[in-house]
Amino acid sequence: MTDVTETPFGYTDGDVDTNHSTATTLNELAEQRYSRRTLLRGSSAIVAATMGGSLVAACDNNDVGSDAPPTVAAGTAVTTASGRMVTLTGTATDDKQIATIAWTQPSGPLITLSNPNSNTVSFMAPVVSAATDFRFRFAAIDSKGQTSSAETIVTVNPPALGFTAVAKNKLDVVTVPAGYTVSVINRTGDPIAAGVAAYKNDGTDTNFAQRIGDHGDALYWYGLSATGTPDATSSTRGLLVQNHENINDQYLHVAGPTTVNGARPESEAQKEIDCHGVSVTEVAEGANRAWSVKQDSSFNRRITPATPMAFNGPAKGSNLLKTAFSPTGVAGRGTINNCANGTTPWGTALTCEENWAGYFRRSGDNANRSAKELTALSRYGVSSSTGSYGWSTVVAADSANTLFRRWDARAGTGAATSDFRNEPNQFGWVVEIDPYAPASTPRKRTALGRMGHEGCWPGAFVVGKKPAWYMGDDSRREYIYKFVSATAWVAADANPTDRLAIGDKYMDSGTLYVARFAADGTGTWLPLVYGQNGLDGSNAAYPFADQADVLVNARLAADKLGATPMDRPEWTAVNPVTGEIYVTLTNNNAAGRPLNGTDPANPRHYNDPKGGTAQYGNPNGHIIRMKEADTEATSFTWDIYGFGAGADLDKTNINLSSLDDSNDFSSPDGLVFARATHAGGQAKPMLWLQTDDGAYTDVTNCMMLAAQPGTVGDGGARTITNTGSGGATATQATRIGAAPGANLRRFLVGPVECEITGVDSTPDGRTLFVGIQHPGEGGTPAAPTSNWPDSQAGGTVAKTIRPRSAVVVITKNDGGVVGL
Known part of the structure; x- marks a missing residue:
């Protein structure tokens, strides 16, 4: 046998073990199998289990250096609050190479860390719900396998407002706190269909049936998955459903609206009509958190006053709904003056028809009307001799086109189906829309009553309990309502294949109630049911024929029951944790609320002069709240959460909420609690409060505030002294909530002459959508009084640029929940 001697020459790629120490090598550490739970709870080898691909950078333990382990630091302790972003920075030094670093969480509820190997x-x-400590460990391994670690504590407190209040101002921009970014989407006239030209904004644009409408109002986010299916959890792609309440007609036409020989031109009227209604647009978050609208999305849709509608519920087919267009009273056309909104857990949008009465021409036909008809028309204010914008005067090129003639509600001598005398009865409803089904026909839910609807917000959906929706009727001395379904909630109905069919199940049958407030802080829901409490043919003021008659004329029914007249009930909102109901009462004047006409729920009468002009009554408004045992309850307790007032007004009798320069407001309107899907809507939910003001605009533009309210009963009874013109006084007992203090502060101030209206967030709370309505509403085409949203970008803007309503997208620069 021949001996073989190894040559001393050759090549090695280093894939041999030359370290004969007993220390564990990095390669061996990488081969060890540690569970995720072991990683998070800590052990002498937790770092190795977190390295992942970073171990590729590690070399064998053949470096030269001392045997001292790395020196590491995890930073100082941090105190923060829920929903805020936390950043931890660790350091590691060594006279050898640092092979790997990692952050882990040895204890506390599990938190997902971004880039834990950095x-x-x-x-x-x-x-x-209470201050909670979270412990984090930063560890490093050097090239000799030596490990060192250090820990830091993050103390998390319950959710709290986390911004410095924005100062009152009269700038022509949307002002938000430091640390936030504002961008703009969905401006009036923006195209939402393929091939529609960009908006020129000079009065020559047409085709508003495929453009964003005017006067954007309430809005709501409906999520979409990556594949375009409904996804309530999606925060990066979704559908924005927005109301379009009214128009600034002066900016829609070249030199404002015109009339020729007493008639409006068809093209102008068509544009104005199409600017009303609702829009559905697909929006998505892109690179660097930039948001955009997909112009050619198949989901994009405009619902206008001409869109086919179906009537559902007890009034369907009623004689009161029959017209020349719908002789059977089961169909209608369109929706108008859409203000506040609501939603359902099965993924549909509720839009509310508010000030619809003024659009109709109706005078001079009393001889052709019954006494009952005249009573109803008067109670709802259908009395104009021209109708808003004069649409009924249009002579259509197509004589069969009744889209203009329908606004003439004068009764002829023939049957009701020969004209449009009943057309006003087709409006004033809550309308349900399926945003995910652009070809679906919206449904008017008559069981919820006919009024100047402001909001239709749902209460809690509890399995086995009948759900409820809460509504305001926005006129001075009108009422607050709720509708309770006849059907108890079934959890599986939150994910249906036919969403509008689920609406049929829960919203076509039930009981409509109206609120009566007592002086002792209690209240009663009174049922509007035919045959009960005088709601029948025996009622002298208005003899009701049936339940359809009660619902079509809900105001008259509420009058009969003795409901409490309120100071313009606007939006309704429900606290997602406590279930308490909040209602904004925008304002009232001396005619609607005289000195001797106050009551505990509407207690103030005072003067807040503007520019030397007296403003007696309740010009700054207030916010009432109610607490029920559950949605089926017929009683409640109540108090007044907040009183609008300037900071300088008397805190004893007027500024009862002790507002200061950081949170004073006037004319509360929009009102929405944060979604329960993120920190802002949990523990102590955040409330967004928006204003539509004329009483305080000599001091500041309209605004949006954020609040964290307490609960009903956190204040107490109070007796105030009211003041009338001429120095007369009167006392009034009421019930007020605790002063909000720092738990109410101004988050946003809008541009000149705007209303802030409509707000919702993505489910994660990191993106907020806010509606800016009618900036520069007092200007002319030649001399606009605002140039927003063009002015938002800063720099020089031509003074002739016409303003537009739009949606602003607000994000927190550090990625946290907006407002916290």
Whole structure:
């Protein structure tokens, strides 16, 4: 046998073990199998289990250096609040190579860290109900396998407002706190269909049936998955459903609206009509958190006053709904003056028809009307001799086109089906829309009553309990209502294949109630049911024929029951944690609320002069709230959460909420609680409060505030002294909530002459959508009084640029929940 001697020459790629120490090598550490739970709870080898691909950079333990382990630091302790972003930065030094670093969480509820194998990690502070400590460990391994670690503590407090209040101002921009970014989408006239030209904004644009309408109002986000299916959890792609309440007609035409020989031109009227209604647009978050609208999305849709509608519920087919267009009273056309909104857990949008009465021409036909008809028309204010914008005067090129003639509600001598005398009865309803089905026909839910609808917000959906929706009727001395379904909630109905069919199940049968407030802080829901409490043919003021008659004339029914007249009930909102109901009462004047006409729920009468002009009554408005045992309850307790007032007004009798320069407001309108899907809507939910003001605009533009309210009963009884003109006084007992203090502060101030209306967020709370309505409404085409949204970008803007309503998208620069 021949001996073989190894040559001393050759090549090695280093894939041999030359370190004969007993220390564990990095390669061996990488081969060890540690569970995720072991990683998070800590052990002597937790770092190795977190390295992942970073171990590729590690070399064998053949470096030269001392045997000292790395020196590491995890930074100082941090105190924060739920929904805020936390950043931790660790440091590691060694006279050898640092092979690997990692952040882990040895204890506490599990938190997902971004880039745990880097010096800096971040996370959103989770929701807690009390101060909670979270311990984090930063560790490093050097090239000899030596490990060192250090820990830091993050103390998380319950959700709290986390911004400095925005100062009152009269700038022509949307002003938000430091640390936030504003962008603009869905401006009036923006195209929402393929091939529609960009908006020129000079009065020559047409085809508003495929453009964003005017006067954007209430809005709501409906999520979409990556594949375009409904996804209530999606925060990066979704559908924005927005109301379009009214128009600035002066800016829609070249030199404002015109009339020729007493008639409006058809093209102008068509444009104005199409600017009303609702829009559905697909929006998505792109690179660097930039949001955009997909112009050619198949989901994009305009619902206008001409869109086919179906009537559902007890009034369907009623003689009161029959017209020349719908002789059977089961169909209608369109929706108008859409203001506040609501939603359902099965993924549909509710839009509310508010000030519809003024659009109709109706005078001079009393001889052709019954006494009952005249009573109803008067009670709803259908009395104009021209109708808003004069649409009924249009002579259509197509004589069969009744889209203009329908606005003439004068009764002829023939049957009701020969004219449009009943057309006003086709409006004033809550309309349900399926945003995910652009070809579907919206349904008017008559069981919820006919009025100047402001809001239709749902209460809690509890399995086995009948759900309820809460509504205001926006006129001075009108009422607050709720509708309770006849059907108890079934959880499976939240994910139906036919969403409008689920609406049929829950919203076509039930009981409509109206609120009566007592002086002792209690209240009663009174049922509007035919045959009960005088709601029948025996009622002298208005003899009701049936339940359809009660619902079509809900105001008259509420009058009979003795409901409490309120100071313009506007939006309704429900606290997602407590279930308490909040209603904005925008304002009232001396005619609607005289000195001797106050009551505990509408207690103030005072003067807040503007520019030397007296404003007696309740010019700044207030917010009432109610607490029920559950949605089926017929009683409640109540108090007044907040009183609008300037900071300088008397805190004893007027500024009862002790507002200061950081949170004073006037004429509350929009009102929405944060979604329960993120930190802002949990523990102590955040409330967004918006204003539509004329009483305080000598001081500031309209605004949006954020609040974290307490609960009904957190204040107490109070007796105030009211003041009338001429120095007369009167006392009034009421019930007020605790002063909000720092738990109410101004988040946003809008541009010149705007209303802030409509707000919702993505489910994660990191993106907020806010409606800016009618900026520069007092200007002319030649001399606009605002140039927003063009002015938002800063720089020089031509003074002739016409303003437009739009939606602003607000994000927090650090990625946290907006407002916290």
